Amino acid sequence: MLATIDWVIIAAYLLFSLIIGLWVARQAGQNSTQFFAAGKNMPWWLLGISMVATTFSTDTPNLVANIVRTDGVSGNWVWWAFLLTGMLTVFVYANLWKRSGVLTDVEFYELRYSGKMAAFLRGFRSIYLGLVFNVIVMATVSLAAIKISGVLMGLSPVETVVIGGIVTVIYSTLGGLRGVLLTDFFQFFLAIGGSLIAAYVALNHPQVGGLEGLLTHENVVGQLNILPDFSDPAQALGIFIIPLAVQWWSVYYPGSEPGGGGYIAQRMFAAKDEENSIAAVFFFNAAHYALRPWPWIIVGLCSLIVFPDIASLKEAFPNASGVADHDMGYPAMLTFIPTGWLGLVVASLTAAYMSTISTHLNWGSSYLVNDFYKRFISPDSSEKELVMVGRISTVVLMIIAGIFALLLQNALESFQIILQIGAGTGLLFILRWFWWRINAGSEIAAMVISFAVAMYFQFGHVHTGLPALTGWQELVVGVVVTTIGWVAVTFMTRPTDKETLIHFCEVARPGGPGWQKVIKDAESENRDLEPLKDEAWRVPQGILCMVLGCIAIYGTLFATGYWIYGRWILASLITAVVVGASGFLYKAWRKLIEIQPEEELY
Missing domain, CATH: 1.10.287 (Helix Hairpins)
Structure with missing residues (x-):
């Protein structure tokens, strides 16, 4: 358990975060652009570090430990595959998002599409992503915090949610995105340092016996392969082939959206120019996939020796037995960190939690304010009013996420649910920049169908009498059904208004053969879109x-x-x-x- 010095270290970090929020509160409160996009003049290194800090959450090492314990190191391909998405965003989409000039990626819908369907899509998506989807992600993160605090601090789930939520909400509501970026900068280095300490201590546990002992232990040897066992087709398909062949381009997942989006897009909007936008996303992907995974993996492998099964975890931590699962292997190993160092590691995990939650609070609030309240409720609202509504919605989001977190049991379970909900929508997000025919109806169809398929697999299939499918089979079915559905709807509905398409080309300059018809329409009206012809070569x-x-x-x-x-x-x-x-x-x-x-x- 934590000693006095550990609590002092944690309290000092929390106080530091609140000071940053107070320091930038006045500037953040000037207008909605400052509050949600930090004035759109941020450098690449600050934005890149913030993205890394945001994705380094309390649930991430737990998720990796869960994967390592159940599927081995190679099981991490279920999220390593998203690097393909990230690199596509860096070199194809980052400059397009920055050119669009919007405040949120949901605002993009009325730049790209036209009519009442575009307005409906913007409003519905703002609630769907800003409230529903966002709350699921924050609840997953809070679940990990519940498990860690239950193991290391002896806190109950309710105590964890209340304490963590209050501190995070205070500095998020005060500082806006600028406050989030600045705290993320320090949280990044604290989180990296904490994970390295955790790996070092885990390796030196007497039962592990150092790196050599780890790599030769019978519980670990079978889990070390970086690539899956291709002699087992079921395993290779589920954790490697499907993620690399299908998942990366077809699935919407926060932080790894095909074509960019979400809080990654928010960071791109906050960049001072296109070059900073591109560099920020590249740094994020390099650090996210190449810098951080191995300390988590090492801790997960060590946990297989000290706590070989769930029963051993429940026996060691009876106060957390109600939520014990393989993803508790990571926090369980942290209990062996000595006094002082333990406070630093817990502070690093607190930082990871706060960086992710604060980003999702600001990001979700930006949708609710800019794309719902301002667009549909109070179009003439002042900038001060928008900031105030943003701060109120931040608090509401945290309360809902905290309640939902108390109902979850497993981080990997919620990860798979989120993947399934977004299955089949990714290709649309990639193509909508380069094919004029995609319209608002296409997006609505993709969203509704993918959600319906996910709900069927989660709750409905047990009543049909049909055989159960594996996770990757459900994913493929979801992708096929959703893709066929939205493509069919695309050709059954009216295309986007010609004037809207021409304006989009003028603003974003996407280029490519998919826009030749629009260019010809513009030329027939003596409007020059000649630069688009060159853009295709990018x-x-x-x-x-x-x-x-x-x-x-x-x-x-x-x-x-x-x-x-x-x-x-x-x-x-x-x-x-x-x-x-x-x-x-x-x-x-x-x-x-x-x-x-x-x-x-x-």
């Missing part, structure tokens, strides 16, 4: 950068693992590949920038 070069970026980051991930495993020759070869791919990426990236100089566009 995409092939962007995809080349995407491939090279994936090779460099995946290579770094693999090389780190094989260095840890002591496989020197393989680690050296992969490291050489990383160096080569990074060199080619640098050249390809520079060429991408030179393809369309900014001054030629005006």
Whole structure:
């Protein structure tokens, strides 16, 4: 349990976060752009670090530990596959989002589509994402905090939700996005340091016996493979082939949206220019996939030796037995950290929790205020009123998320539910920038169908008498059904208004063959959209950068693992590949920038 010095360290961090919120409160309260987009003048390094801190949540190491304990290291491909999405966002979509000039990605709907359906989509999506979807994610994060505090602090679930929620809400409502970014900067380094301490202590546990003892233990040897066992088709399909072949482009998941979106888009909107937007998202993906996973993986592997099954976790932590599952392996190993260091690690986990929750509070509130309240309830509202409504909605979101967190049991379970809800919508989010025919009806259909399929698999299939499907089978069915549905609706409904399409091309300049009809329509009206013809060439070069970026980051991930495993020759070869791919990426990236100089566009 925590000693006095540990509590002092945690309290000092919480006080520091509140001071930052107070420091920037006045500037954040000037207008809605300051509160939700930090004035749109932030540098890439601050935005990139903030993205990493946001995705480094209390539930993330728990989720990774759960995966490692049940499916081995290779099981992490269910989220490693999203690097493909991230790199596509970096080199194809980041500059497009920044050009759009919107405050939220939901506002994008009335820039891209027209009519009452576009307005309905914007309003409905603001509630669906800002309230429903957002609350599910925050509840999952809070569930992890409940398990960690139950193990390390002896707090009840209600105490955890109330204490954590109050502190986070205070500095989130005061500082807006600027306060979130500044606290994220410090939270990033604290969280990284805490995970390294946790891995070091776990390796030195007497039952583990250091790195050599870990890698040779019978409970761990079968879990070490970075790639799955291809002699077992069921495993290879579920954790590797389907994520890389289908999941990354077809599924909407917060932080990994195909084509960008959510709080990643919010950070891009806050960048000072397109180059800072692109660099921020690249840094995020590099750090998220290559820098952070191995400390979590090591702790998860160590937990298999000390707590080999759920029964051992329940026996060791009777006060948390009601929520004990494999994802408790990570916080269980933290109990062996000595006094002082334990306070620092708990502070790092507190930082991880606060960074994620504060981002989701501000992001969700931006939808509710900008895309629902201002758009539909009070169009003439003043900037001060919008900030006030934003602060109120922040508090309401936290209360709802806290209540929902008390009903959840497992982080991996909620992760899979979220994946299924978004199954099949990803391709639409990718294509809507490059195919004029996609309309608001397409998006509404994708959203409704994917949700209906997810609810069927979660609650309805037990009443049909049909055989149960595995997780990846449900995902594929959801993708196929949803994709067929939204494509059919696209051709059955009216296209977007011609004037709206032309205006979108003028603002975002997406380019590509999918916009040739719009360009011809504009030319028939003597409107010059000539730069769009050149923009089409950015995409092939962007995809080349995407491939090279994936090779460099995946290579770094693999090389780190094989260095840890002591496989020197393989680690050296992969490291050489990383160096080569990074060199080619640098050249390809520079060429991408030179393809369309900014001054030629005006």
